[in-house]
Amino acid sequence: MEPAAPPVWVVGGTGYSGLEAVRLLGRHPGFRLAHVIASPGAGERDLSGIDPLFAPGAIRSVPLSPNLLEEPPAAALLALPDDAAAGLAADLLERGVRVVDLSGAFRIREASHYPAHCGFEHPKPALLAEAVYGLSEWQRQHIASARLVANPGCYPTATLLALLPLERAGLIDPQSPVVVDGKSGATGAGRRLEAAYLFAEANENCRPYSVLDHRHAPEIAQALGFGPERPVWFAPHVLPLSRGLMTTLYLRLRRGVGGPDITAALSGSYRSSPFVRLLGEQKWPEIRGVVRTNRCDIGWTVANGAAVVVSAIDNLMKGAAGQAIQNLNLMFGREETEGLPS
């Protein structure tokens, strides 16, 4: 007999990633959505008032009370601001709750990163070494046994799924920078009430931001094992679409490397990865091919020593809540694909 599904919390369930996690867990056969916990300071809310896809009265977010903490869940997905997540994760771990953190609070191992790039002193630097970087396809074993998973950023997910196979196979010229041109829909910024995200200002527009200065660049560099001598040049752009993300990667290949080497490295890496779809040389992913799925589509081309690799994901799925569920599946011994649209 199948044992009772482990109870799971979604904390901060009223942002776009949190809502997506609620939606996925609500129909997941292997887990029970025990509570949706409101962000600190936010009161109780009916989720249908935030997203009309929820039925009125069906799901409410509730403030985190001492009472609730008396009955801790088996796991919690945290969709909170970095500093709030850092503190709460520690509390939950102490109570035996396994944590998948969707924020940036545990992605970078070096504590000095946080004051410089995230604006806060890390409250639990000891946990940074323990946290497992949750790029599912590359960390299945470590994730399976982890207490604390740092769910990767959306841009790093798309970038690393394309680059790690090439870097591990030694195909990239180490003297040249890796260029990552990022393009993401408006949900990438979260549910922020800023004029730049109003319909009439984001519509019919494209806008770069944090060019050469986005915290996803060090996250990508760390995962690739790049030191300061191997720069990642990253410029993200906001596109006028709701969900979906694409990264276009420009690389100089090592002398003698060609298209078949790229193809072989990618194929070899993802033979048993149901969420990575290799489209082939000169076959290009489109955002509409991955939206509302947990898939990453990858296409590539090689010419005169250069490679361009393009990968596309849904920023709220494989780039956030979907990968978090995928990691939860790994942590609790479920099928990796369970409860996830492919």
Next chain:
Amino acid sequence: MEPAAPPVWVVGGTGYSGLEAVRLLGRHPGFRLAHVIASPGAGERDLSGIDPLFAPGAIRSVPLSPNLLEEPPAAALLALPDDAAAGLAADLLERGVRVVDLSGAFRIREASHYPAHCGFEHPKPALLAEAVYGLSEWQRQHIASARLVANPGCYPTATLLALLPLERAGLIDPQSPVVVDGKSGATGAGRRLEAAYLFAEANENCRPYSVLDHRHAPEIAQALGFGPERPVWFAPHVLPLSRGLMTTLYLRLRRGVGGPDITAALSGSYRSSPFVRLLGEQKWPEIRGVVRTNRCDIGWTVANGAAVVVSAIDNLMKGAAGQAIQNLNLMFGREETEGLPS
């Protein structure tokens, strides 16, 4: 007394660029829109049936007849497919008509380019040497006296306005590739009846195409004077918006070059260029800041020897019809900005 405004034709006035040229010339104080000539094979049409911004009955496109050719205009803007433009331009030049060609028929000086990249043998290779590349801000004198102006492609226009000052000032490391990530709205493809351009397929989507294989890359390289040893890595993407185009350029700078050098090179180049707006370091253009204007907005940043430069234009204005009118102004001694929204 001001002499009568010279008569001008728009040939191929029913595509997006042609319609824009018709609109601009229709209210230009310095020229008279004498005729809108239909593309070869297309019959007479009321333009209001194509774009409801035109009043019914106000402007018709007519087939090019021998009668019409008896009264040639002072100038003609050609918005035709490459091969049709190549032939017609020669005919018109023989009748003393000055030509601004919006197609790719005269942009590349080397005749062998055309069979390889454009699919046709150039019918008038002798004209390739004569044609002036019409990047207005960099060719004012030559354009002023030209019989035949090859209006630049949309991506080359945005790219070159940003790069030429840096290259001429010797700021770019010649050992490194120049990466050009292109993003353009759906009108960039012209008025093509293909499923990929249907609303329900282009909406909520982003799609790369012709990666490392787009004919705008040699056009950019030629204008920069790059030989084969200096590659331009170019990947264009279609965005879900109607008009507007952005190029994000990634460069390695020569040792010792910094932000102020970039700023100085750009400022020095465009002191008297009303259509180039330099936003400054870490100030980023947005497509909505240039749409329906003939302006190019440029922003940049420098970090650790790398520069990212972003430029934005309206693909139908500065990227096509607007620059054609700007060139016409130069050819006929009018104010460069006349008849153009800024």
Next chain:
Amino acid sequence: MEPAAPPVWVVGGTGYSGLEAVRLLGRHPGFRLAHVIASPGAGERDLSGIDPLFAPGAIRSVPLSPNLLEEPPAAALLALPDDAAAGLAADLLERGVRVVDLSGAFRIREASHYPAHCGFEHPKPALLAEAVYGLSEWQRQHIASARLVANPGCYPTATLLALLPLERAGLIDPQSPVVVDGKSGATGAGRRLEAAYLFAEANENCRPYSVLDHRHAPEIAQALGFGPERPVWFAPHVLPLSRGLMTTLYLRLRRGVGGPDITAALSGSYRSSPFVRLLGEQKWPEIRGVVRTNRCDIGWTVANGAAVVVSAIDNLMKGAAGQAIQNLNLMFGREETEGLPS
């Protein structure tokens, strides 16, 4: 032991409705998608070339061959043009295949309707009397035993789910017209290669068509039992969105009828209808609340003898393929909601 899932065909599986039906049946636990049959004249195709959400090589559409007809399925969903559907339905019925027809070929019982409104003489008028109008919530019994179900049009579905309860309860003033203002996304027109459906022309636009002259008006009138003395004034509009449909209904109520009567009539009608969600008085549906679900959301208000009722559906789901699957569920004794997102 559960018997083997009955095999089903989707015929015409390359339009938007057909693709949606393929997607739904492909993961339906109660049916087996035996074949996707191409529209007459269309060749074999990999569906991933039409919609990148399909994996390359996963599903192909094949021409209808005599061989295939030797092994007829248990049921077929027809997503074809009206006249093609009319002929094929008859052939399939003769072979014992139960048919759900998504076209307009069997919706109107009166044969004289077809030459006048659909441009063809009906080839099988005898079937018009047999066809069951497949508005699931109102015909469950008849659908369960039907050989041939005429799946309702998208606008009639949204309109009738809102109006039938009010009309059956006698709340609508019979002397006044019923006004139906329709608003639908671009997939409502099908996958048509017409300039009006190009991104750059449908984007940032709204356009009425077939005003007071759309064939969905007689379909609505027939289902309501309205004779010529009770007009339905219907004007559909194309909105710049991919999927989703809204109808805004304006009614004069019989003297003395108020909001509670409306509420009671609606609640009474849909107590056991999982796909109809009554939002309440002055609670308004939004298209984003129903997209990608098989649900119909309804809101209403009453003031001074007038009622406005608004209903929203996904035109490809409850307005086409979703309702077809719902009907298939009813026909084969499955749970009404099986295989359908709610």
Next chain:
Amino acid sequence: MEPAAPPVWVVGGTGYSGLEAVRLLGRHPGFRLAHVIASPGAGERDLSGIDPLFAPGAIRSVPLSPNLLEEPPAAALLALPDDAAAGLAADLLERGVRVVDLSGAFRIREASHYPAHCGFEHPKPALLAEAVYGLSEWQRQHIASARLVANPGCYPTATLLALLPLERAGLIDPQSPVVVDGKSGATGAGRRLEAAYLFAEANENCRPYSVLDHRHAPEIAQALGFGPERPVWFAPHVLPLSRGLMTTLYLRLRRGVGGPDITAALSGSYRSSPFVRLLGEQKWPEIRGVVRTNRCDIGWTVANGAAVVVSAIDNLMKGAAGQAIQNLNLMFGREETEGLPS
């Protein structure tokens, strides 16, 4: 010699309507944009920080100071909230400034309307009788001599331009309601920082609001001279587009009235109105046909005693700032079309 252009203020120039007024006046040959005055409480701002179409440093909005009031302009356009506009208009009139008010503060003549529908006691009820309702095409003489013009609402403008000719000609059945289905882009709501106007929530959506309870309904009724026995049933909807507005009007005609009567009434009314374009029977306006113009496009059809009339305007132009400039032209004896795109 042409006298110096009269100085004009735009007050509240940082909302969408105010920005549009600034843009239009900035290039108007007949007026001088003397100052852009910030909304009460808003500080000094460079308009380029709000809308990148403005050049950095070119135009600033400044708080209204006593100093400024010492040099009052010839006229002021007020783009403020109702209650702020009501107070300021009175102050300016006392200083001899002619006022065009874009808010709803002076549109309804009956003072009791304001507490009930607008949430404030009108501070200057005496001015309500003096204010001229600025529907330009119907009030040219009164506007020409007005001190205070109440610029009409966007929906009333589109509705009344279509309906007034029919009502004045006695074509509408007085026993039947007039149904007005309104559809508008996201700028219709102003520049409001509410979640419902975020890109990711307004995109791919359509949403009704204030159904049978919008204050534009009494404005329409007043202008038509309808008493309580002649209801206007009005339901506005937000569409996923930036600018543009459409009203679809459903009318019962008086017995015997036909299409030619409608055509004649409309043609007779707008013979000398350059901003009204009559498309004809069964010719339908599109929002893309009027966007960024001051035009109203009207189409209509008649069937069995019913008429549907559709009109489209740009909500920020003919529906707000454009009509305000048109009125300013009339007030100062300029050409009606001066400074306005048609």
